Amino acid sequence: MADNHNVLTLKGVHFSYNNNREILSDINFHLPKGELLGIIGPNGSGKTTLLKVISGILKPKKGEISLLNQNLNKLPIEQIAKFISVVPQDTWVTFNFKAKEVVFMGRLPYVSRLRGETLEDYQISREAMEKTHSLSLAENNIQEISGGERQRIFMAKALAQTPQLLLLDEFTSHLDLNYKYEMLNLLKRALKEEGLTIISVFHDLNLASIASHRLLLLNEGKIEKIGLPQEVLTEEMIQKAYGVRPILINHPRLKVPQVIM
DSSP: OOOTTEEEEEEEEEEESTTOSEEEEEEEEEEETTOEEEEEOOTTSSHHHHHHHHHTSSOOSEEEEEETTEEGGGSOHHHHHHHEEEEOSOOOOOSOOBHHHHHHGGGGGGOOTTTOOOHHHHHHHHHHHHHTTOGGGTTSBGGGSOHHHHHHHHHHHHHHTOOSEEEEESTTTTOOHHHHHHHHHHHHHHHHHSOOEEEEEOSOHHHHHHHOSEEEEEETTEEEEEEOHHHHSOHHHHHHHHSSOOEEEEOTTTOOEEEEO
């Protein structure tokens, strides 16, 4: 029976490069519509690889991935691009385009020889730049703006794709504190008002705890724990995954765990 509540379901997913050591082993979880799932774990635990498998860039060696009740591996890449958009950690580009042209690339899955580009495509791109406070960068060369500004442009590109599922790989890593705060508020609005579903890799455990409905802790390619932030960010789990004994406090306003090393 189809599950109409879950945007994404992974069952027994394994991945390795060229049949070498497994990078991901027996990954099982589901993601309901409108949820932000934060993926955390030490370096080399498989976080970015998991995003690439979910996006369809990498094919699992074993297991099943269902996207909106359809087998991800059987969907054409054009269809996946309408369902999923990705903001990578590294947004450096070698091509010489204006920022607004990069954002418009988010509309390419909808453009065809028959349909062509429409006024709606340009309007959606403009609105995405307004939401990410990047409209002032529209005429700038993408290679000549800062890392944080590029991050906002690529977030706008991802939103212009109008996806069902947004994948973020440490998307706040180059952002100043004010833009980090604005991006988190933007994501909260997108979850609530547009029904977007999000998976985000976080390096910052405290930010992950604040932003996420649930956390998935990866350790050596396996899910160590998945649950609410207060269920995952425990002294036992952090010590097991990161090898350090933390001090945990509750955020005074949000009542979620914060980690002090």
